[in-house]
Amino acid sequence: MIRGRRLCMLILPVALFVIPACQPVQSKGETHATRVITDMTGRQVQIPGEVRRVVTAMYPIATQLMFLVSAQESLVGISDYDINDVMLRIYPPMKDIYRPARSNGGEISVEEIIKMKPDVVFCHMRNAREHTLKNLDIARVILRLENPEALMQGILLVGDIMNRTEQACKVVHYYRSKLDYIKRRTAGINPKKTVYFAGPAKLSTAGGDFFQNFVIEYAGGINVGREGRGGWCSISIEHLLAWNPDCIFIGNYGTASIESFTGDPRLRDISAVKKGDVYMSPYYIGSWDVPTPESVLGIMWLANILYPEAVAFDMAKEMNEFYTFCYGYTPKHDEIARVLGEK
Numbered sequence: 497m498i499r500g501r502r503l504c505m506l507i508l509p510v511a512l513f514v515i516p517a518c519q520p521v522q523s524k525g526e527t528h529a530t531r532v533i534t535d536m537t538g539r540q541v542q543i544p545g546e547v548r549r550v551v552t553a554m555y556p557i558a559t560q561l562m563f564l565v566s567a568q569e570s571l572v573g574i575s576d577y578d579i580n581d582v583m584l585r586i587y588p589p590m591k592d593i594y595r596p597a598r599s600n601g602g603e604i605s606v607e608e609i610i611k612m613k614p615d616v617v618f619c620h621m622r623n624a625r626e627h628t629l630k631n632l633d634i635a636r637v638i639l640r641l642e643n644p645e646a647l648m649q650g651i652l653l654v655g656d657i658m659n660r661t662e663q664a665c666k667v668v669h670y671y672r673s674k675l676d677y678i679k680r681r682t683a684g685i686n687p688k689k690t691v692y693f694a695g696p697a698k699l700s701t702a703g704g705d706f707f708q709n710f711v712i713e714y715a716g717g718i719n720v721g722r723e724g725r726g727g728w729c730s731i732s733i734e735h736l737l738a739w740n741p742d743c744i745f746i747g748n749y750g751t752a753s754i755e756s757f758t759g760d761p762r763l764r765d766i767s768a769v770k771k772g773d774v775y776m777s778p779y780y781i782g783s784w785d786v787p788t789p790e791s792v793l794g795i796m797w798l799a800n801i802l803y804p805e806a807v808a809f810d811m812a813k814e815m816n817e818f819y820t821f822c823y824g825y826t827p828k829h830d831e832i833a834r835v836l837g838e839k
Contacts, residue, residue, distance in 0.1 A: 533657060536640040536650060537621070543635045544615045547657055551614040552578070553596050553604060558618035558639060560781070560789050563587070564651055564667045564822050565660035573612040582781050586825040606632065616657060641787040643710040644675065644795070651789075667822060671792050675714055678799045681806045682716030689802045691717040692741040692768070693785070695728050696750035698757070699736075703729045707787040708747070715798035716807075717743070733762055742767050743802060744774040748783040775801060778835045780815075780827075793818055811836055 532542050551573035552558035559578045562568050563586075574593050583590050596608035609617065609632060616635045637657065641647045648668045655664020682688075691712045693702045702708035703724030712719040720739035721729060744766075746752045757763055757774045768774055777785045777794060784794030796814055799807040812832050820826045832838075 533637070533653070535637045536646070536653060537638045539638065541635050541637055543637075543657060546659065547615045549613055549615045550658075551596075551609070551612050551617045553612075555618050555620040555639060557641060557788050558654070561639075561651055561654040562658070564789055565655040565658050565664045566824070567654070567658040567660055570658065572614060573609075580781070586781075586819075586823050609634065618654075642705070642707060643787075644671070644714055644791065647787055647789075647791065648672070670821060674792055674796055678714065678716060678795065678807060682799065682803055685716065685803060685806060688716060688718045689742040690720050690739065691743045691745055691798075691802070692720050692736060692739060694744065694746045694750070694752040694757075696747070696752075698752040699731050699733070700728050700750070700752075701731055703727060707791070708745075708785050711785050711791060711795050711798065712745070714795045715802055717798065717802050736763060736766060740767050742771075742773060744768040745785070745798060746774070746776045747785050748777045748779040749786075773801070778837075780819075780831075780835050789822055790818075812838070 529545055530542050531545055532540050535541055548570055549572045550562060550567070550570045552562065552571060553573045553575045556575040556577040559568075559571065559574050562571055568587055569589075571593050573596055574590070576595055579590060579595070594612060596604045596612065598604055614634055616637055619636050619638050621638060621640060637653070639650050639653070641650050648671055651667055651671075652661075652664050655661050655667075693708045693712060694700065695702055695708065701721040701724065702719065703726060704719065704722035705725055706727050709719045709722055720741050721731065721735075724731075744757055746754065746757075754774050754776055757766075758769055758772075763769050777783045778797060781790055782788055784790050784797060793811075793814065796807075796809045797811055800809050800811065815827060815832050815835065827835075
């Protein structure tokens with residue numbers, strides 16, 4: 497039996513976040529000064545009619561959503577995790593945006609939050625419960641981005657909050673068109689390819705309630721660890737041998753490597769190892785398998801690997817289109833070649 501490192505007793509069905517068309521999230525009770533939005537937990541939150549100052553330091557993924565709706569100039573508090581060479585090329589002013597100090601436990605103090613004078617603070621469920629945030633008279637908007645549908649819903653919500661609904665809808669339409677193409681092209685394939693995803697470690701995989709499970713499913717594959725729950729699940733070599741996956745997919749942020757699978761004599765008879773179908777997730781702003789905007793590229797890339805006879809994305813072209821459209825930045829040829837492992 498697979499043991500999860502965290503116990504998750506309730507799994508929200510994906511259908512809760514299905515977007516049948518590009519419908520902007522509707523604000524309620526709008527006035528000249530304030531309006532009310534509904535966040536991704538169903539909470540009604542009063543926000544200014546025009547949001548000018550946004551803090552994403554508690555949930556760095558929200559920083560990326562701000563870029564997607566072209567609202568990055570309103571960022572006044574970000575995380576150290578938001579700063580890397582790629583983001584500084586995309587948006588050089590990132591280096592000057594305030595990054596609040598954190599305690600040894602990683603929390604941001606009340607004083608730091610007040611110092612940033614935010615109109616809105618974007619949070620994840622785990623930090624939304626913190627007592628320090630509850631006591632502040634500042635709009636807290638909770639994002640839940642557990643799957644690609646929820647990610648698109650989050651884009652629409654951020655677009656609504658920032659009065660950038662039109663741009664948010666364009667981005668969601670772009671996402672939907674790519675995902676629908678994969679769905680059409682792989683619908684008739686039977687049997688589907690099976691995939692083992694290695695996360696922080698070689699024997700740590702994504703359960704059926706984790707984002708990487710949906711990356712695999714949207715690419716047309718079957719996650720061999722889908723029965724697991726609670727996020728990252730610890731497994732054994734025996735699990736891998738019994739599953740015998742067609743493909744092994746590795747997150748680009750842990751200790752697992754391609755060689756840790758291909759060089760392990762215990763795994764030499766696994767189909768993925770025998771055929772050389774062991775791959776490291778591409779990485780640009782971040783790894784393409786996590787719940788960030790880049791995950792749509794990860795889904796496209798994985799679909800190409802699983803079903804090259806049915807799916808035909810030119811990933812160099814797709815990278816160029818994605819970053820140009822979503823971030824206003826066109827990657828150089830050598831950047832694209834490095835990410836895709838091309839010479």
